[in-house]
Amino acid sequence: MQDLKGRVIALTGAGSGIGRALALGLARRGARLALSDRDAAGLDETARMLGDYPYTTAAFDVTDHGALKGWIDSTVQGFGGLDGIINNAGLSVVAPFADCPKDDFDRVMAVNFDAVVEGCRLALPYIRARGSGWIVNISSVFGMMAYPTQSAYNASKFAVRGLTEALYIELGETDPGIKVIRVHPGGIKTNVARNAKVIAGMPGSIPEEKQGDAFEKLARTTPEAAAETIIRGMEKGQHRVLIGPDARFIDWMVRLFPVSHVKRIGLFLNAGQ
Numbered sequence: 001m002q003d004l005k006g007r008v009i010a011l012t013g014a015g016s017g018i019g020r021a022l023a024l025g026l027a028r029r030g031a032r033l034a035l036s037d038r039d040a041a042g043l044d045e046t047a048r049m050l051g052d053y054p055y056t057t058a059a060f061d062v063t064d065h066g067a068l069k070g071w072i073d074s075t076v077q078g079f080g081g082l083d084g085i086i087n088n089a090g091l092s093v094v095a096p097f098a099d100c101p102k103d104d105f106d107r108v109m110a111v112n113f114d115a116v117v118e119g120c121r122l123a124l125p126y127i128r129a130r131g132s133g134w135i136v137n138i139s140s141v142f143g144m145m146a147y148p149t150q151s152a153y154n155a156s157k158f159a160v161r162g163l164t165e166a167l168y169i170e171l172g173e174t175d176p177g178i179k180v181i182r183v184h185p186g187g188i189k190t191n192v193a194r195n196a197k198v199i200a201g202m203p204g205s206i207p208e209e210k211q212g213d214a215f216e217k218l219a220r221t222t223p224e225a226a227a228e229t230i231i232r233g234m235e236k237g238q239h240r241v242l243i244g245p246d247a248r249f250i251d252w253m254v255r256l257f258p259v260s261h262v263k264r265i266g267l268f269l270n271a272g273q
Contacts, residue, residue, distance in 0.1 A: 001235050001236065002132075002179070002234065002235050002236075002237060003235075004026060004029040004030060004031045004231070004234065005029060005031070006030060006031070007032070007083040007084065007133070008033075008034065008075065008079040008080075008082050008083045008084070009026055009031045009032070009033055009034070009083060009084045009085070009086065009134070010034040010036075010071070010072060010082060010084070010085045010119075010123060011026070011033060011034070011035050011036070011085075011086045011088060012036050012037070012085075012086070012087055012088050012089035012115070012119065013036075013062075013088040013089035013090065014033075014035035014036060014037050014043060014046050014057075014088070015037030015039040015040075015041075015042025015043040015045070015046055016037075016039065016042045016046075017188065018088060018138070018188060018223045018227055018230075019035075019037065019046075019089070020042075020046045020049070020223065021222075021223040021224045021227035021228075022086060022088065022230060022231070023035055023046050023050060023055070024046075024049060024050065024224075024227070025231050026231060027050055027053040027055070029235075032054045032055070032079055033050075033053070033054070033055040033056070034055070034058070034071065034075035034078075034079070034082075035047070035055055035056065035057045035058070036057070036058045036059070036060060036062070037089070038059065038060065038061045038062070038089070039059070040059035043057050043059055044057070056074075056075065056078060056079075058071045058074075062089045062111060062115035062118075062119070063107075063110045063111055063114065063115055065115075065118050068115065068118055068119065069118075069122055072085075072119075072122045072123055072126070081129065081130055082123060082126040082127055082130070083127060083130050083132075083134065084123075084127060084133045084134030084135065084136065084234070085119055085123040085127070085134070085135055085136070086134075086136040086138070086230075087115070087116040087119045087120065087135075087136065087137045087138060088136075088138045089111060089115060090112045090138065090156075091107070091108060092150070092153045093107070093108050093152055093153070094149045094198040095149055095151075095152075095198075096148065096149055096151070097151040100151065100152060104152065105151075105152040108152035108153060108155075108156055109152065109155065109156050109159075111156075112153070112156030112157065112159075112160065113156040113159045113160055113163075116163065117163060120135055120163070120167065123135065124178075127178055128175055128178070131177050132177030132178060132179075133177070133178050133179070134178070134179050134180075134181065134234050135164075135167060135171075135178060135179075135181070136181045136183060136230065136233075136234065137160050137163065137164045137181070137183065138183045139157045139158075139160040139161045139164070139182050139183060140153070140157040140184060140185060141184050141186050141246065141247050141250045141251075142157050143157030143158050143161040143182075143184060144161075144184055144247075144251060144254055145250055145253075145254055145262065146262060160182070161182055161184075164180060164181070164182035165182065167180045168180040168182075168239050179234065179237040179238075179239075181230075181233055181234065181238060181239060181240070181241060182239065182240055182241070183230055183233070183241045183243065184240070184241065184242050184243065184247050184251070185221070185226055185243040185247060186242075186243055186244035186246035186247035186248075186250065187221065187244060187246055188221050188222070188223055188226050188243070188244070221244035225243075225244075226243045229241060229243050
């Protein structure tokens with residue numbers, strides 16, 4: 001077990017959902033936190049909930065790589081080092097690929113993947129200097145299987161998975177003290193579905209105004225439970241963390257039916273509507 005007490009952890013997307021729950025859970029373990037989010041008000045609320053725990057906050061968009069670098073550098077200067085980064089910030093857009101404007105597709109890739117790449121690139125030298133630590137990248141069950149109207153999200157989360165697996169292999173050889181973890185959450189009871197930009201659906205799909213309710217019916221896991229699973233994965237040094245019974249089911253289906261799982265899982269998910 002790796003102790004988080006006193007360790008310096010940088011966390012993006014800390015203003016709500018899993019990010020906020022991670023901040024609170026890591027603080028309970030005694031970690032020192034550098035928190036960021038685009039949503040300044042949400043970040044302030046997380047800070048209020050933390051109370052007297054040692055933390056810093058910075059409000060910026062992770063696609064601003066200059067701001068991202070400034071945040072990482074200031075974290076190292078303020079805390080005297082960096083032990084880990086959790087690349088958690090993300091967003092989604094709902095549209096079949098043919099109906100998804102390039103700007104929207106590129107925005108999802110910029111937030112969900114490019115910012116993860118840059119976060120890893122910027123944090124790694126500092127974590128290496130400590131000799132041990134964590135790189136935690138949040139993928140998704142949609143980084144294990146494809147789903148209609150989620151081509152941009154699928155592409156970004158599959159990319160996060162590939163990046164994280166490569167880092168795991170490389171650093172396992174050169175820096176075994178750094179634990180590289182990919183996280184695959186299933187349905188989490190957050191506002192991610194309600195906040196997603198809905199452009200278009202598939203023929204016969206449920207109306208836009210009902211999609212948030214439909215997602216919540218499928219969501220099986222609270223942000224607090226998800227955060228606890230991730231933190232336990234960090235403590236145990238696990239490479240792959242599945243969150244929720246739906247994630248475990250999808251993992252089983254993908255491995256058992258490598259070709260036909262797409263149709264099988266689609267029928268299961270549509271049953272929840």
